[in-house]
Amino acid sequence: MYPLGAAARLSYNAHFVARTNMSPSRLLHPVCTALSAAAVVAAGAWGAHWLQQIANAPPIERKPLLLAPMLGVLDSCILLPDTTATELGQRCTRTGGSASALIEATLTPLEPLPSHTPAPYRLGYTLQAPLLQLFRPQGNDWVIDQTRVARLVQTVQDNPRPVVLYLFATHFPVDAPLERALAANPDNLLHTPQGPLPVDSYFGIPTYPWTFVRTDTEITSRRVQATRALLNGLCQLPATDRAKIEGITLLGEVHHLFPDFQGGMGWKPPYVVTDYSPTSVQGFQRYLAQHFQHIGRLNRLLGSQYRSFAQVQPPSLDLRTAPQASLAQHLDSFAHGRLPVSGWAFAPGVRHPWVHVYRNGHWVGKTQVNMRREDVPRVHPEVDEPDTGWRLDLDFRAWPPGLHRLDVFLETAPGQLTPMATRQLAVMGTQRTLPTPRPQQPLPSSVARAPGVMVDVDMPSELQTLYYNPLAALWHDFRGQQVVRYLQFFEGVVAQSCFAHTPRYTHQLLAFPNPGWDESKYAVDASLQAGLSAPLAQVRLGVSLYGDATYGPRFHAWLAHGGTRPYGITEFHPLRALDHKALQQLLKQHQAQGAQFLSFFMEPRWQGALVERAHNPFSLAPENAHYHSNALYQAFDELRQSNNQPH
Numbered sequence: 001m002y003p004l005g006a007a008a009r010l011s012y013n014a015h016f017v018a019r020t021n022m023s024p025s026r027l028l029h030p031v032c033t034a035l036s037a038a039a040v041v042a043a044g045a046w047g048a049h050w051l052q053q054i055a056n057a058p059p060i061e062r063k064p065l066l067l068a069p070m071l072g073v074l075d076s077c078i079l080l081p082d083t084t085a086t087e088l089g090q091r092c093t094r095t096g097g098s099a100s101a102l103i104e105a106t107l108t109p110l111e112p113l114p115s116h117t118p119a120p121y122r123l124g125y126t127l128q129a130p131l132l133q134l135f136r137p138q139g140n141d142w143v144i145d146q147t148r149v150a151r152l153v154q155t156v157q158d159n160p161r162p163v164v165l166y167l168f169a170t171h172f173p174v175d176a177p178l179e180r181a182l183a184a185n186p187d188n189l190l191h192t193p194q195g196p197l198p199v200d201s202y203f204g205i206p207t208y209p210w211t212f213v214r215t216d217t218e219i220t221s222r223r224v225q226a227t228r229a230l231l232n233g234l235c236q237l238p239a240t241d242r243a244k245i246e247g248i249t250l251l252g253e254v255h256h257l258f259p260d261f262q263g264g265m266g267w268k269p270p271y272v273v274t275d276y277s278p279t280s281v282q283g284f285q286r287y288l289a290q291h292f293q294h295i296g297r298l299n300r301l302l303g304s305q306y307r308s309f310a311q312v313q314p315p316s317l318d319l320r321t322a323p324q325a326s327l328a329q330h331l332d333s334f335a336h337g338r339l340p341v342s343g344w345a346f347a348p349g350v351r352h353p354w355v356h357v358y359r360n361g362h363w364v365g366k367t368q369v370n371m372r373r374e375d376v377p378r379v380h381p382e383v384d385e386p387d388t389g390w391r392l393d394l395d396f397r398a399w400p401p402g403l404h405r406l407d408v409f410l411e412t413a414p415g416q417l418t419p420m421a422t423r424q425l426a427v428m429g430t431q432r433t434l435p436t437p438r439p440q441q442p443l444p445s446s447v448a449r450a451p452g453v454m455v456d457v458d459m460p461s462e463l464q465t466l467y468y469n470p471l472a473a474l475w476h477d478f479r480g481q482q483v484v485r486y487l488q489f490f491e492g493v494v495a496q497s498c499f500a501h502t503p504r505y506t507h508q509l510l511a512f513p514n515p516g517w518d519e520s521k522y523a524v525d526a527s528l529q530a531g532l533s534a535p536l537a538q539v540r541l542g543v544s545l546y547g548d549a550t551y552g553p554r555f556h557a558w559l560a561h562g563g564t565r566p567y568g569i570t571e572f573h574p575l576r577a578l579d580h581k582a583l584q585q586l587l588k589q590h591q592a593q594g595a596q597f598l599s600f601f602m603e604p605r606w607q608g609a610l611v612e613r614a615h616n617p618f619s620l621a622p623e624n625a626h627y628h629s630n631a632l633y634q635a636f637d638e639l640r641q642s643n644n645q646p647h
Contacts, residue, residue: 064119065587066246066597067636068164070126070571071106072604072619073099076611078151079133088606098151100158106605107161112640120584120639124162124246126599127155131169131226132176142178142222144229153233157241164568164597165245166507167230167494169223170252171207178222183208188219190257190274193316197274202262209257212486213280223251224493235498247597248499249507249542249570250490254483255522265517267459269318271332273521275482276314285309287478301470302328303430315472319432320465327430328471333518335472337397339464342515343457344376344388345369345420347412347450354411355390355420360404361441366411367392371515371554372547372575380454386576387548389515397468401429402438408457409446417446421457426465434463480526487527488535495538503596505542505568506530512558513549531565540596544571551578551586559593569598573618577631580638587639 077092077099084093091101103125112119129152135142156163173179182188186196190209197209210219234242256274258264289309292298299306304326306312315331322329347353356366371389404425409417426434449455491504508527511519519525528543530536549555551574559567569590578586590598601619604611610623617626620633 064122065591065595066122066124066162066164067110068124068126068162068597068599069107069602069620070128070166070599071099071103071602072611072613072616073102073155074128074130074133076604076613077102078148078155082147088611092151096154098154098158100155102604102606102611103155103159103161105607106602109605110636110640120642121587122162124164124597125159126164126166126249127152128166128168129226129230130174130176131167131223131230132178132182133174134226134229135176135178135222137177142181144226146229149229149233152230153237156234156244157237159244161244162246163244164247164249164599165234166249166252166570167227167490168252169226170254171210171257172202172252173206173208179206179208182210182219182222185218187211187214188217191277191280192259192272192274193276194272197257197259200257200259200261207257207261209274211275211277212254213275213277213283213482215486215489220489223490227490227493228497231494231497231499242498245499245502247503247505247540247568248494249505249568250487250494250539252507253509253544254487254506254527255509255524256479256483258521265514265521267333267518269332270321271318271518271521273331273479273523275479276316280482281314283482284314284475284478285312287481288312288474291474304328312471314475315469319428319467323432327467327469330467330469331472331475332467333520334396334466335469336476336520337395337468337473338520339394339396339425339466340391340459341394341406341408341457342389342391342459343408343420343455344373345390345410345456346376346380346383346385346388346452346454347410348452350412351385352387355392356409356411356417357392357394358407358409358443359394359399360438361407361443364394365392368553369410370548370552371513372552373515374547374575383454387552391515396425396427396466399427399466400438401427401431402435403427404438405440406460407443409444410449410453410455412450412453417444418449418453418455419446420455423457423460424463425460426463428465428467476520476523477526479523483523483527484536487530487539491536491539503540503566504538505540505570506536507542507544507570510543510545510549510555513547513552513554529562531567532562541565541567542570543567545569546571546573547575550574556589556593564594566594566596568596572598572600573627573629574632575627577628578635580635580642583632583635584639584642 080089080092082093088102091097092099107123107125111123134145134148136145183199188211189196190211191197200207211217258273288298295306295308315329315335317325317329318332319325319330341357345353345355352368352370354366354368357364367390369390370387371391372387373389374386376388377383377386404427406423406425408420410420411417428435487506494504506527508524511517511522511524528541530539530541545555550572601616603615603619603621610621617624618629620629620636622630622633624630
């Protein structure tokens with residue numbers, strides 16, 4: 001067994017390593033995920049357009065941006081046993097003990113210096129509350145561990161800083177004994193077509209595929225029980241202490257899962273997703289009935305002959321391996337009608353060139369080379385620019401059956417196109433044999449690749465077969481609604497407390513900035529509309545940003561496309577070195593477009609030294625060279641001092 005909290009740290013570490021291992025080239029079987037074609041094009045025109053969007057947006061009440069690092073105080077303080085004899089341990093575990101002193105010892109080096117110039121930020125912290133760790137066994141039952149709850153509550157009271165409360169309970173473990181007990185009940189787990197999704201292994205640690213398609217499960221009732229116990233304790237505090245809580249983030253990453261979570265994030269078949277539990281299947285049938293009203297309308301869309309909605313099963317078969325299946329039963333990474341065209345490119349001296357895509361000689365779109373690909377420099381050390389990735393999503397739903405040709409060009413100067421690759425795509429329709437080629441138009445003139453230019457087109461593969469199944473698109477929409485409904489339910493639990501008027505945030509991943517992910521597996525897009533429309537109108541967007549999503553145009557363009565809204569950055573790491581001026585500009589950009597707080601990992605420090613623990617490679621610390629974390633810590637330190645400098 002890991003020490004308390006170590007499993008959670010290790011799971012985070014591994015997950016983020018996977019997030020940053022963006023596929024390099026065909027050497028590593030790379031793929032991409034990103035925006036829709038329209039959004040990708042919009043991202044390329046970011047700059048002035050984005051600033052104009054912000055200038056014209058309705059005002060958002062703003063304070064200086066709250067920096068709220070997660071400090072790793074759980075295993076180093078909150079969860080320590082009462083027998084801990086160290087000075088720090090005594091401060092944490094004595095009667096009325098808390099993590100406040102540890103928080104201050106960690107944060108003081110980053111506190112803005114007194115100055116007549118307004119500080120560029122406020123410094124608080126994120127208090128992570130692992131819900132399933134707030135239980136202890138009692139006989140045949142589990143009861144709330146009031147000691148742990150009290151330490152969390154006392155931390156908020158003792159420390160004067162603003163705080164973001166993170167109600168943490170995801171598929172990532174916290175090494176709580178209750179987790180193993182809950183996982184033994186299949187009702188608590190998501191289902192594939194083959195049954196309950198087993199507990200998986202992710203870089204050597206277990207991941208628990210907790211269900212969220214029902215709220216009458218024990219995993220949900222325990223989450224609710226722990227949340228209410230903690231919030232009830234916090235509600236007993238004086239109003240001045242409760243006011244320190246400026247935001248509450250919900251659960252952590254809530255999304256659908258799939259087998260082999262560690263290796264199955266990309267596009268490699270077989271394509272297997274959740275949730276196929278009886279409750280979910282029946283819910284999908286009701287969803288279809290509400291949407292179409294009459295089964296005949298669905299049959300006309302699908303070309304099917306269902307007699308009732310109760311006969312409709314969610315798609316789960318691949319026509320390539322199940323040739324006797326009907327088109328309505330087909331499901332793979334592309335069945336919903338979207339095809340990613342992706343790869344990487346490097347042109348010495350050219351910053352962020354463009355990629356153009358033609359179908360059958362007709363131009364269909366362009367996208368800028370600006371996605372972070374950490375893996376490319378690892379394979380090609382001569383590439384000194386990590387933001388070499390690109391992706392353009394194509395909607396093939398209306399393409400006629402036939403063999404279509406894609407030609408991909410790199411534009412390194414206006415109008416100067418260099419061929420990158422040609423791919424043949426087979427749009428199958430209802431036929432099962434390779435279709436005939438479609439007519440072609442002449443391609444634009446092009447030039448040979450210049451010396452030093454390196455390119456690769458990862459997707460699609462040659463002779464990729466494409467089957468569009470409208471039922472697959474409906475299935476993904478329904479799965480996304482399941483995520484939204486669970487977050488809505490949990491937000492309602494928080495709203496029933498004294499924190500009904502405290503901003504609540506999601507804590508969701510962004511799939512589209514990660515080139516190696518097939519985002520359809522996660523079904524997370526609908527939950528990213530938090531704060532824009534029902535049913536998450538009362539919840540603010542909270543997202544974890546890594547790599548170019550922190551500083552590049554894609555997240556900004558995506559956010560501006562939906563309209564300016566308050567949001568929180570629940571995890572933050574640029575994965576590159578920034579000086580304090582670049583960091584300050586980045587913080588200003590996020591604040592200008594609505595960011596209320598920004599959280600990043602920090603290691604706890606006591607008496608000037610790191611607390612001994614399994615350190616997170618993404619924690620900002622002077623001693624941590626992983627992913628330029630030491631340089632970023634230095635940038636924050638310099639930013640701390642910069643407001644004392646004459647302007």
